Amino acid sequence: xxxxxxxxxxxxxxxxxxxxxxxxxxxxxxxxxxxxxxxxxxxxxxxxxxxxxxxxxxxxxxxxxxxxxxxxxxxxxxxxxxxxxxxxxxxxxxxxxxxxxxxxxxxxxxxxxxxxxxxxxxxxxxxxxxxxxxxxxxxxxxxxxxxxxxxxxxxxxxxxxxxxxxxxxxxxxxxxxxxxxxxxxxxxxxxxxxxxxxxxxxxxxxxxxxxxxxxxxxxxxxxxxxxxxxxxxxxxxxxxxxxxxxxxxxxxxxxxxxxxxxxxxxxxxxxxxxxxxxxxxxxxxxxxxxxxxxxxxxxxxxxxxxxxxxxxxxxxxxxxxxxxxxxxxxxxxxxxxxxxxxxxxxxxxxxxxxxxxxxxxxxxxxxxxxxxxxxxxxxxxxxxxxxxxxxxxxxxxxxxxxxxxxxxxxxxxxxxxxxxxxxxxxxxxxxxxxxxxxxxxxxxxxxxxxxx
Amino acid sequence: xxxxxxxxxxxxxxxxxxxxxxxxxxxxxxxxxxxxxxxxxxxxxxxxxxxxxxxxxxxxxxxxxxxxxxxxxxxxxxxxxxxxxxxxxxxxxxxxxxxxxxxxxxxxxxxxxxxxxxxxxxxxxxxxxxxxxxxxxxxxxxxxxxxxxxxxxxxxxxxxxxxxxxxxxxxxxxxxxxxxxxxxxxxxxxxxxxxxxxxxxxxxxxxxxxxxxxxxxxxxxxxxxxxxxxxxxxxxxxxxxxxxxxxxxxxxxxxxxxxxxxxxxxxxxxxxxxxxxxxxxxxxxxxxxxxxxxxxxxxxxxxxxxxxxxxxxxxxxxxxxxxxxxxxxxxxxxxxxxxxxxxxxxxxxxxxxxxxxxxxxxxxxxxxxxxxxxxxxxxxxxxxxxxxxxxxxxxxxxxxxxxxxxxxxxxxxxxxxxxxxxxxxxxxxxxxxxxxxxxxxxxxxxxxxxxx
Numbered sequence: 001x002x003x004x005x006x007x008x009x010x011x012x013x014x015x016x017x018x019x020x021x022x023x024x025x026x027x028x029x030x031x032x033x034x035x036x037x038x039x040x041x042x043x044x045x046x047x048x049x050x051x052x053x054x055x056x057x058x059x060x061x062x063x064x065x066x067x068x069x070x071x072x073x074x075x076x077x078x079x080x081x082x083x084x085x086x087x088x089x090x091x092x093x094x095x096x097x098x099x100x101x102x103x104x105x106x107x108x109x110x111x112x113x114x115x116x117x118x119x120x121x122x123x124x125x126x127x128x129x130x131x132x133x134x135x136x137x138x139x140x141x142x143x144x145x146x147x148x149x150x151x152x153x154x155x156x157x158x159x160x161x162x163x164x165x166x167x168x169x170x171x172x173x174x175x176x177x178x179x180x181x182x183x184x185x186x187x188x189x190x191x192x193x194x195x196x197x198x199x200x201x202x203x204x205x206x207x208x209x210x211x212x213x214x215x216x217x218x219x220x221x222x223x224x225x226x227x228x229x230x231x232x233x234x235x236x237x238x239x240x241x242x243x244x245x246x247x248x249x250x251x252x253x254x255x256x257x258x259x260x261x262x263x264x265x266x267x268x269x270x271x272x273x274x275x276x277x278x279x280x281x282x283x284x285x286x287x288x289x290x291x292x293x294x295x296x297x298x299x300x301x302x303x304x305x306x307x308x309x310x311x312x313x314x315x316x317x318x319x320x321x322x323x324x325x326x327x328x329x330x331x332x333x334x335x336x337x338x339x340x341x342x343x344x345x346x347x348x349x350x351x352x353x354x355x356x357x358x359x360x361x362x363x364x365x366x367x368x369x370x371x372x373x374x375x376x377x378x379x380x381x382x383x384x385x386x387x388x389x390x391x392x393x394x395x396x397x398x399x400x401x402x403x404x405x406x407x408x409x410x411x412x413x414x415x416x417x418x419x420x421x422x423x424x425x426x427x428x429x430x431x432x433x434x435x436x437x438x439x440x441x442x443x444x445x446x447x448x449x450x451x452x
Numbered sequence: 453x454x455x456x457x458x459x460x461x462x463x464x465x466x467x468x469x470x471x472x473x474x475x476x477x478x479x480x481x482x483x484x485x486x487x488x489x490x491x492x493x494x495x496x497x498x499x500x501x502x503x504x505x506x507x508x509x510x511x512x513x514x515x516x517x518x519x520x521x522x523x524x525x526x527x528x529x530x531x532x533x534x535x536x537x538x539x540x541x542x543x544x545x546x547x548x549x550x551x552x553x554x555x556x557x558x559x560x561x562x563x564x565x566x567x568x569x570x571x572x573x574x575x576x577x578x579x580x581x582x583x584x585x586x587x588x589x590x591x592x593x594x595x596x597x598x599x600x601x602x603x604x605x606x607x608x609x610x611x612x613x614x615x616x617x618x619x620x621x622x623x624x625x626x627x628x629x630x631x632x633x634x635x636x637x638x639x640x641x642x643x644x645x646x647x648x649x650x651x652x653x654x655x656x657x658x659x660x661x662x663x664x665x666x667x668x669x670x671x672x673x674x675x676x677x678x679x680x681x682x683x684x685x686x687x688x689x690x691x692x693x694x695x696x697x698x699x700x701x702x703x704x705x706x707x708x709x710x711x712x713x714x715x716x717x718x719x720x721x722x723x724x725x726x727x728x729x730x731x732x733x734x735x736x737x738x739x740x741x742x743x744x745x746x747x748x749x750x751x752x753x754x755x756x757x758x759x760x761x762x763x764x765x766x767x768x769x770x771x772x773x774x775x776x777x778x779x780x781x782x783x784x785x786x787x788x789x790x791x792x793x794x795x796x797x798x799x800x801x802x803x804x805x806x807x808x809x810x811x812x813x814x815x816x817x818x819x820x821x822x823x824x825x826x827x828x829x830x831x832x833x834x835x836x837x838x839x840x841x842x843x844x845x846x847x848x849x850x851x852x853x854x855x856x857x858x859x860x861x862x863x864x865x866x867x868x869x870x871x872x873x874x875x876x877x878x879x880x881x882x883x884x885x886x887x888x889x890x891x892x893x894x895x896x897x898x899x900x901x902x903x904x
Contacts, residue, residue, distance in 0.1 A: 005508050007544035007765040010500055010526070015541070017548060018493035018555065025494050037822050039800030039829030041470035042477050046574050047499065047560060048462055048519075056457050067500075067528075069521030071564055074462070076519075089467070092459035096469060098846040100833060102799070103470065108499060112523055122498050132833070139811055139832035150822070261812050263819040313459040347554070348491030359591055360713050367715040370489050370602070377491030380591035381552060381584070394550040 012113070012121035014328055019345035019396070024331055026344060027155060027447045028106060031126050031325070034151045035104035038143065040128055043103050045085040047110075051075040053088050056312035065111045078110040082127045082324070083309075090131055091313035099133035100140070106327065118336070120328050129322030131309055136319045138251055141285040141305055142258030144323050148289060148301055149264040151325075156341065156446030159292040160300075162264070163272035166252040167282050167304070169235070170273070172245025173221065176238055177214050186210070186218065187276040193223055194274075194295060222273040228256065231271045248284070255285055283307045287323055297333055301325045334448060341449045346396040348377035349439050350431075353388050355404035362403045365413070368428065374435050392418060398438050401431065464565070464573035466780055471797035471848070476783055478796060479607060479899045480558060483578050483777070486603045487556035490595065492580055495555050497537040499562075503527040506536050508764035517563045530562040534579045534776070535761075542583055543765035551585035552592070558779065570788070572780050581774030583761055588771045590703055593737040593757055594710030596775050600741060600753055601716040603777070608793065608898030611744040612752075614716070615724035618704040619734050619756070621687070622725070624697025625673065628690055629666050638662070638670065639728035645675055646726075646747060674725040680708065683723045700736070707737055735759045739775055749785055753777045786900060793901045798848040800829035801891050802883075805840050807856035814855045817865070820880065826887050844870060850890050853883065 009015045016024055032042075051068055054077045067078040079085050082105050090101060106126040113119055128147060130140045145162045152160055174183045185208045193201050198219060205215035221238075225231040235249050252271065259269055277286040284305035291297055303323030310318050334340055350369060354362035359380055369376040377397065379388055392400045402414040413431050416423040426434065461467045468476055484494075503520055506529045519530040531537050534557050542553060558578040565571055580599060582592045597614045604612055626635045637660045645653050650671060657667035673690075677683040687701050704723065711721055729738040736757035743749055755775030762770050786792055802821060806814035811832055821828040829849065831840055844852045854866040865883050868875040878886065 003764075004767060005504055005764055007505065007540045007762070008502070009498060009540070009544070010502060010528070013498035013500065015497055016495070017545065018495055018553075021494045021496055024496070036799070037825065037827050039803070039827055041799045042473045043468070043470060044473055044476070045467055046462060046465040048465065048562075048574065050460070050462060052457055053459065067521075067523060069519075071519060076462070088459045088461070092461070093469065098843050100831075101470075102829070110500075122500065135833070137832040137834065139815070139830070142815075143830065143832075146819075258811070258815055261815040261819075263816075263823075310459070312455075312457055315456060347488070347493045351491070359710070363591070363594075363710055363713040364715075367598075367713075371715075373489065375489050375491055377554070378591070378595065379552075380589040380595075381587070382589065391550050 010121070012115045012119065014120055014122070014332070018347070019342065020335065020340065022345040022347065023340045023342070023447055027331065028124070028126070028327065030154050030447060031106060031151055031327070032104070034147060034154060035128055037150070038102070038128075038147050040102040040104040043086075043089060043105050044107065045079070045082075045089055045105065047079055047108065048076050049079060049085060049088070051077040053313075054079060054084050057084070065113055067110045067112055079107075080111050081109055082107060082125050083129075083322075086127070086129060086131075087310035087318075088313055090318060091310040091316075094133070094314065094316060094318075099131065100136060101131045102128075103131075104128045118329065118332050120332070123326060123328035126325040126327045127322060129309075129320050131318055131320040134317055134319075136321065138254050139258050141251070141321050142255045142262060144303065144321055145259050145269060145287060146262030146264050148287075148323060148325075149262075149268055152289075152301075154446070156448035156450070157291075158450060160268065161290055161292055162259075162269040162301075163275050163288045163290065163299075164252070164255060164259075164269060165271065165273055165275040165286050166248040166255075167276065167284055167286060168244050169248025169252055170276060172242040172248055173218075173238065176241045176245060177217055179210055179214055179218075182208060182210060190218070190222060190274050191276050194298075198223060225271070225273070228271045231273060251284060277302060277304055281306055285321065294333075294337075300330050300333070339448045339450060341445060341447055344442055344445055344447070346398065348375045348395065348397050349442075350374060350399040350401060350435050351377045351379055351392045351395070351397045352401045352403060353379045353392070355402060356408065361408050365401070365403065365428065369432065369435070372432050372436070374432065374439065399435055462573070464567045464571065466572055466574070466784070470799070471794065472787065472792065474797040474799065475792045475794070475899055479783065480576070480578070480779065482606050482899060483558060483603055483779070484556070486599060486606060487580055489602070490554070490580075490599050492554040492556040495538075495541060495557050496559065497531070497534070497541055497557065499531055499560065500528050501531060501537060501540070503529040505540050505765075506531060509536070517565055519562045519564055531559075532563050533561055534559060534577050535581075535774075538579070538581060538583075539762035539770075540765055542770060543762040543768075546585070546766065546768060546770075551583065552588060553583045554581075555583075556580045570781065570784050572784070575778060575780030578777040578779045579774060581761075581772050583770050583772040586769055586771075588773065590706050591710050593703070593707045593773050594714060596755065596773055597711050597721060597739060598714030598716050600739075600775060600777075601714075601720055604741075604753075606898070608900035608902070609743075610902060612720065613742055613744055614711075614721040614753075615727050615740045615742065616704070616707060616711075616721060617723065617725055617727040617738050618700040618707075619728065619736055619738060620696050621700025621704055622728060624694040624700055625670075625690065628693045628697060629669055631662060631666055631670075634660060634662060642670070642674060642726050643728050646750075650675055677723070677725070680723045683725060703736060729754060729756055733758055737773065746785075746789075752782050752785070791900050791902060793897060793899055796894055796897055796899070798850065800827045800847065800849050801894075802826060802851040802853060802887050803829045803831055803844045803847070803849045804853045804855060805831045805844070807854060808860065813860050817853070817855065817880065821884065821887070824884050824888070826884065826891065851887055 108122055109125050174180045189204045202215050221234055275286050275288050282304035286304035288299035289301035305321040307319050309320045352362050352366050366376045366378040400416045412425045415426050415431050560574055561577050626632045641656045654667050727738050727740050734756035738756035740751035741753035757773040759771050761772045804814050804818050818828045818830040852868045864877045867878050867883050
């Protein structure tokens, strides 16, 4: 060929090297395992949908970021989240689904955002939602954070906090202060407190034409709590003044109580009255999740309770509660900070290197090892010894089996531990036991490490 | 909302009901497990690529079927297979990869084909390839079918045949017949033998300006073999006449020998000299896989050896061998013929139904069961007993635990076997043992059943 096209990948599209991909996949399958453990169904909706479906709600700002095109007569958009496709799916299949419908979906979504470090145009979201038909019990709101706790601890994440709030409580509170017409502004300003600080928030609240007294009440209640007990004590003092507030407080208490009963340790969740999660979707419980040591990262897992999942596609009221992990972004953050456990990123537990022209015995042994569920690579190229060992080394396989005339005749295998460099002569059975021990160890090791 | 948009999915896009999705995912993860067992790396390339990359090779016919669009200044195409992205990936990362590079990728690809039953515009392909740098040993050509054999038997497929041929052998044979300028036509006609039959093939060969004698030689050698021994015996009679033929025959023999040594039973593979797999890509071993009882389905898994994976992106010669399963189509075929094992398609091993207002005990038990890796659904809605049981029934969960005052006080659980209808009073430990037995059974059951 004379014309070589420079091989490149679109910017903003993550494409990992094979070793990192192993860790990514292990993280992804940990999520799947945990979602299944809680009895959630998988669904897999298309990446392409009719634009009229995906954009039933979307405004102008969102539209600019879309991958939208025509194919024949059809106006098509690539999905930009997994919530709108879920709404369509549930509305479409309402008659066949059993409610509450618990589903997870992990898939790629697309946003044509400005390209910048750590921002992706194609990225995985990992969503779980529980959808009710007409109504949905509040204990579900406590189960969702317990799922997130299980996911993160199984990954090896420590030192994270699931923050919980309730939108009814906030709205009721603003009503009590006579500021409910400014609820939107207040929530928007309060949402920035971690970024801009208390003083600047107070300033902005006053700029939003709230009195200094109201601004202080807001700040005192929402932003000054050492722990959940203090928050609840302050909240109690407002009880009886507003029905919405009282309902929100009662929900928040119930959710908080049940979260503990689901087994989430006290240090991993707390009430944070500053959390609002946008303005027009969530109606009750809201969640964010932060790394204690890396507040600058912001929330790595957010969601909440909504009243009406699919109002654009059905007249049925479908309330739900759910949460989403931005998996690609989370992976990037962990990768960048070197938190990935690279010791799990080899593709085979053992490599067999035949030293004879006839590779029959090596092939047979590879079949025996695989029958014992040992991931086995068979190296069948005719190269110099040094090159073969270097290949095994680059793949980080923990064991290599050499198979020459001597080994074939004696029936004993030369097994090299690539970590220690030690080489032993072992029977096939002993080799299997040795490798399986390592496999078990690797299976139990987590995707992330934080001890460096 | 006043304007309801009818929820619908684009035609040609598979969107499964949740129970079927469980079986689909189980099939997909069986593929992944087996690919890993053979020491393959995962990779995950983007669904979108620059058009100049994806279309470096493509001709006009292919272009019509593409999802191609502009975003800003960028001409973008959705991938239509996983081979071109692999070529790009390997060319781009050649310096960092260790060769042979063994990778699998399971992902969605897009073709805007005419919509018809069983044809999909978005579908999963599941590919494995082994790529060499400059050269690649022939034993790899035998390992690939052994992977396919393991995949299909683990899925529960029986009665399938992996068919093997060699392009060098075919090309050399046509050369011997003095028909090498017609090799393309001949391969094209021969490829249709299963569809149009021997007589029609002979007719078409003659129409392609081959003599009746040559047409008969082709048909006698390629299409008339009772078994591999007969095929090899006939092939032997041409040895010494053409180097390419001799090389192809020697490769075919070696591959056939090694396939058996990899543990593939004789009844699951055979030489089929009619297989060619298109004209311009494969250069050595070629594979197809067919259901013995359903020849009308055609090949469900095809591939072969190629000389140059990435000629459009690099001057390096990168030979490879690989195979692809059209997973969505295969699933559809199995689904349509009711071969899916629906007995595995429930989302939870047990459902806990609390019968008291305070659900604390139920929540705690759900946490214990999940800690034992039992998939547990907790039903927290306040409904009538009949509705709750009907929900458990619709989800096909095998066990339900009822938890009322009596159970909470006695510490004994009421456990209902939903299959037999039998209800027992059991301790938590005995409940765990009972459910785990069923979990184990379900884990060992295959995705497909053929005994109906």
